[in-house]
Amino acid sequence: MSSADHTHSEDAIAVSVYVPSPFRRLTGNRSLVKAHGKDVAELLEDLERQFPGFRSLVFNDENEVPAHINIYVNNREISTLEGMATPLRDGDQVAVIPALAGGEGDSERPARSPWALTEQQVLRYSRHIIMPQVGSVGQRKLMEARVLVLGAGGLGSPAALYLGLAGVGTLGILDFDAVDLSNLQRQILHRTEDVGRPKVESARETIAAHNPEVRVVPHNVALTSENALDIISQYDIVVNGMDNFPARYLTNDACVFLKKPLVDGSVLLFDGQATVYLPGKGCYRCLYPTPPPPGLVPSCADAGVLGALPGVIGCIQAIETIKLILGAGESLSGRLLLFDALSMEWRTVRIRRDPECVVCGEHPTVTELVDYEEFCGFPGGSHAAAGLPAGSQL
Amino acid sequence: MAVEVHLTSVLQRLVGAKSVMSEGATVGELLANLDAAYPGFRDQITGEDGQLHRFVNIYLNDEDIRYLDALDTALQDGDVVSILPALAGGA
Numbered sequence: 322m323s324s325a326d327h328t329h330s331e332d333a334i335a336v337s338v339y340v341p342s343p344f345r346r347l348t349g350n351r352s353l354v355k356a357h358g359k360d361v362a363e364l365l366e367d368l369e370r371q372f373p374g375f376r377s378l379v380f381n382d383e384n385e386v387p388a389h390i391n392i393y394v395n396n397r398e399i400s401t402l403e404g405m406a407t408p409l410r411d412g413d414q415v416a417v418i419p420a421l422a423g424g425e426g427d428s429e430r431p432a433r434s435p436w437a438l439t440e441q442q443v444l445r446y447s448r449h450i451i452m453p454q455v456g457s458v459g460q461r462k463l464m465e466a467r468v469l470v471l472g473a474g475g476l477g478s479p480a481a482l483y484l485g486l487a488g489v490g491t492l493g494i495l496d497f498d499a500v501d502l503s504n505l506q507r508q509i510l511h512r513t514e515d516v517g518r519p520k521v522e523s524a525r526e527t528i529a530a531h532n533p534e535v536r537v538v539p540h541n542v543a544l545t546s547e548n549a550l551d552i553i554s555q556y557d558i559v560v561n562g563m564d565n566f567p568a569r570y571l572t573n574d575a576c577v578f579l580k581k582p583l584v585d586g587s588v589l590l591f592d593g594q595a596t597v598y599l600p601g602k603g604c605y606r607c608l609y610p611t612p613p614p615p616g617l618v619p620s621c622a623d624a625g626v627l628g629a630l631p632g633v634i635g636c637i638q639a640i641e642t643i644k645l646i647l648g649a650g651e652s653l654s655g656r657l658l659l660f661d662a663l664s665m666e667w668r669t670v671r672i673r674r675d676p677e678c679v680v681c682g683e684h685p686t687v688t689e690l691v692d693y694e695e696f697c698g699f700p701g702g703s704h705a706a707a708g709l710p711a712g713s714q715l
Numbered sequence: 716m717a718v719e720v721h722l723t724s725v726l727q728r729l730v731g732a733k734s735v736m737s738e739g740a741t742v743g744e745l746l747a748n749l750d751a752a753y754p755g756f757r758d759q760i761t762g763e764d765g766q767l768h769r770f771v772n773i774y775l776n777d778e779d780i781r782y783l784d785a786l787d788t789a790l791q792d793g794d795v796v797s798i799l800p801a802l803a804g805g806a
Contacts, residue, residue, distance in 0.1 A: 472805045474805050474806055475804075475805060475806025476805045476806060477805065507806055508806075561805075562805040563803070563805045564803065564804060564805035564806065565803055565805075566801070566803045569803055586805075587802040587803060587804050587805065588802070588804045588805070588806050589723075589724050589802050589804040590723075590724060590727075592723045592724065592802065594799075594802055608772065608801075609769065609770050609772070609801040610769040610770075611769040611770055612770055612801065612803075613768070613770040613771075613800060613801060617725070617759075617800075618724065618725065618770070618800055618801060618802065618803065619724065619725065620803065620804060621804040621805075621806045624724070626804060626806045630806070631805075631806040657799075659797075659799070661733065663733060664733060668777075668797075669777060670774045670777045670778070670779070670797065670799075671777050671778055671779065672779065673779075673782070
């Protein structure tokens with residue numbers, strides 16, 4: 322150690338290096354190691370110093386990196402940067418990725434590097450990995466992502482299911498409710514035999530049956546101003562499938578305070594809406610500063626909803642979540658997507674951050690979670706939330 | 716000015732259609748005309764002070780009229796006005 326340390330000055334550039342499984346016998350089975358260097362060439366020298374034999378695994382006899390090994394700096398392959406001279410900065414993430422050797426007669430199997438994915442994972446996610454917008458690096462991001470789905474109902478069901486199929490590594494599901502027969506017209510996480518069971522339990526079983534690699538974290542509670550910050554802080558992105566205004570304002574405020582992206586969706590009758598609220602770029606309160614008085618806007622339980630409609634909007638929420646994890650494309654941030662199932666028309670309207678917003682504006686007056694039942698005009702405290710007409714069984 | 720008005724949920728049920736043609740030189744005039752044709756329409760959108768409810772947004776084409784001239788926003792022939800109250804359904 323000490324001799325290695327002597328080779329670096331105090332301000333040597335330190336990066337983390339992802340070591341692929343075939344190389345880990347050199348690193349004491351560690352997948353992530355720290356190393357130093359002002360560029361990739363120096364970094365490889367340092368890795369060789371720390372882990373003798375590393376260099377010979379990366380370079381061939383001609384002292385070149387063979388085509389089946391790719392080196393990434395912050396998810397960009399160095400041949401698209403400056404090759405071995407690609408400069409490094411403190412905190413950069415470097416990955417050394419050998420491509421899988423050989424196939425199993427599956428012509429659709431992607432030839433690109435697998436980021437230490439197992440053979441089963443490469444097959445399971447092959448339709449993702451084959452796309453340059455995802456690739457093995459993007460698939461690894463999905464597998465390391467932590468997403469919280471609020472509500473295991475009409476929107477939460479398709480959103481959570483598709484996120485699970487996509488391999489999102491940690492999927493929190495929050496719902497305090499039990500499965501009701503009237504849910505089954507649209508809530509595809511639950512089945513007839515699940516009636517009466519907690520929704521988070523049938524959700525976990527369904528997702529596990531589809532993709533056992535996903536870690537499903539059940540939260541069999543109502544989201545309240547007491548637990549919201551604690552629960553949401555455990556995740557990277559929040560998907561909103563809540564069915565009442567108090568829960569939507571609570572979710573919004575908690576996400577603003579914790580700077581978490583909120584992927585929002587809502588449905589009623591034949592209408593659906595979706596958008597994304599990114600930290601610092603506006604929130605639900607910018608769009609709707611106050612809720613309607615109770616009873617003015619009907620719930621799905623009062624007015625009805627076409628069963629397949631939340632399927633459409635929930636899938637859009639899953640897509641937007643996956644795009645945020647991958648950093649791909651343009652999100653719905655700044656746009657409200659409107660879907661009319663009767664006319665089959667899609668439109669978007671512009672939405673923006675309101676500098677006067679009481680939560681995310683220049684001079685916020687709401688700086689902690691409040692009593693949302695009262696704010697939304699409902700009598701009583703949080704206990705009343707469970708009995709709201711617009712509450713549980715939408 | 717003749718404009719097309721897109722409606723959702725409660726307003727749709729009040730009017731009995733997803734969109735109607737109406738007219739007005741401004742959004743305020745348009746709402747007055749709609750209220751004359753469909754009594755009770757305006758109460759769904761504005762409060763006793765005559766201002767828009769904060770849970771209802773009106774868009775002229777794709778822009779929120781709060782960022783234009785609010786109820787005084789001028790209309791042109793062929794404009795599309797959308798009236799969108801907050802929607803909470805998670806189904």
